[in-house]
Amino acid sequence: MNKKTTATLRLLPLCIASILATQANASNHSYDARSQAMGGVGASTSHYLTASFHNPALAARYDESDDVALLIPSIGINASDPTDTIENIEDFSDIYDNFLDAQTIDNAQGVVDQLEVIQGNYAQVQVGTQLAIAIPNKIVSVNLFFQAYADLLVFADIASADLDPNNILNQALSSQALTMGVIVSEFGINLAKSYKLASSEIYYGISPKYQTVNTINYVSSIDNFEFDDWDDDRYQNEQGNMNVDLGLAYQHDAGYGFGLVGKNLIKSTYDTEMISGIQGQYEISPTYTVSANYQNGYIVAAVDLQLNESQGYSKLNGTDNAFDTEADNRQPVAIGVEFLPFNWIKVRAGYQTDLSNNSDDSISAGLGFSAVDVFNIDISARYTDNNSMGAAIQTSFTF
Structure with a gap:
């Protein structure tokens, strides 16, 4: 098994544990497999069962034959390691062990060379799960929903003193690696209604919700860093607040429609614990998305445009290497299509680009x-390159 595979496998328990820890304690992140397969669209095309994660207005768009529906559950993961940070940190452990076995200037230079490779690099992993129950009703459609996601950043912070091989020979390393992140869980109720016009229908909805945010700031010396040590209580704190999503949608009998949604309309910031002089801040801020679609009995096609950048890590103070907190901002444009050749199968494909230019274009597909x-x-899969990909799966019952 190669080092990259080994490093990835070591991250998986961290990701799974993040989900389980959130559920035990219990946005703009969605892990709806249908949406992910279609590039991320959903603000005007989501199913009434998953409307709470895309546009609360669409909880009121259902067929006369639809009744109670259950989503149990949706699970997804997205990982991005554009500079092979995880693999290179693993390589560093081996190189430093070799130096400790034979402390020569050449081996010290090898340590320096590897530190320069990983200096300032980072990897990001996001995982999430969603649950929902939908009760469509002509008076008011009601959805109860739960969502949990972890947004984790692995960052190599290299001290300038460690880039001199003579210092490697004469003193302990000062460089550090850290796992910084948040585990966000939210529980809410989605209320939606519709208004019938002569040849179209208008939908509107609101989703008040309570969010719990558990911040993580695990810092360790670069030679002793273990990905799965982040869950010690001293590296974490927990905060909570109310938030709300609002949505509108319009669908014409001719097949075209539009959507508008504002998510997380109450801005909140969350500070991590101060560990070894390092502290970060995570921001959940409003995002606004517009959408247009065309659909008939055989095809659904849509485009979603987020009108502003979503925030993530807004501060990271105390590190030797500056971290660009704008690097995890996103402003996606998504295009998706769904084909319905038979009533028992759906074929989906999508494309997404980022107007903030912080992530490369991705393609997606699913069934x-x-x-x-x-x-x-x-099921769905997303691919950007060999260092950035994702997948999602969900099961549901509709009656």
Whole structure:
């Protein structure tokens, strides 16, 4: 097994543990497999069961034959390591162990060379899960929903003193690596109604929700860094607040429609614990998305445009290497299509680009299967390059 595979496998328990820890304690992140397969669209095309994660207005768009529906659950992961940070940190451990076995100037230079490779580099992993129950109703459609996601950053912070091989020979390393992140969980209720016009329908909805944010700031010397040590209580703190999403949608009988949604309309910032002089700040701020679609009995096609950048890590203080806190901002434009060749299968594809230029373009695809219009399973995969990809799967019941 190669080092990259080994490093990735070591991250997986951290990701899974993040989800489980959130559920035990219990945005703009969504892990809806249908949406992910279609590039991330959903503000005017989401199913009424998953509307709470895209546009609360669409909880009121359902067929006369639709009744209670359950999403149990949706699970997804996105990982991006453009500079092979994880692999290179693993390589550093081996190189430093070799130096300790034979402390020569050549081996010290090898340590310096590897530190220069990883200096200031970072990897990002996001995982999430979603649950929902939808009760469509002509008076007011009601969805209850739960969402949890972890947004984790692994960062190599290299001290300038460690870039001199003579210092490597004469003193202990000062360089550090850190896992900084948040685990966000939210529980809410989605209320939506519709208004019928002569040849179209207008939908509007609101989703008040309570968010719990657990910040993580695990800092360790570069030679003793273990990815799975982040869960010690001293590296974490927990805060909570109310938030709200609002949405509108319009659908014409001719097949075209539009959507507008504002998510996380109450801005909040969360400070991590101060560890070894390092502290970060994570921001959940409002985002606004517009969408247009065309759909008939055989195809659904849509484009979603986020009108402003979503924030993430807004501060990272105390590190030797400056971290660009704008680097994790995103402003996606997504295009997606869904084909319905038969009533039991759906074929999906999508494309997404980032107007903030912080992430490369990605393509996605997926399938949806339905058994007697009751049990549904959806799968999706996203690909940017060999260092950035994602996947999602979900099961649901519609009655």
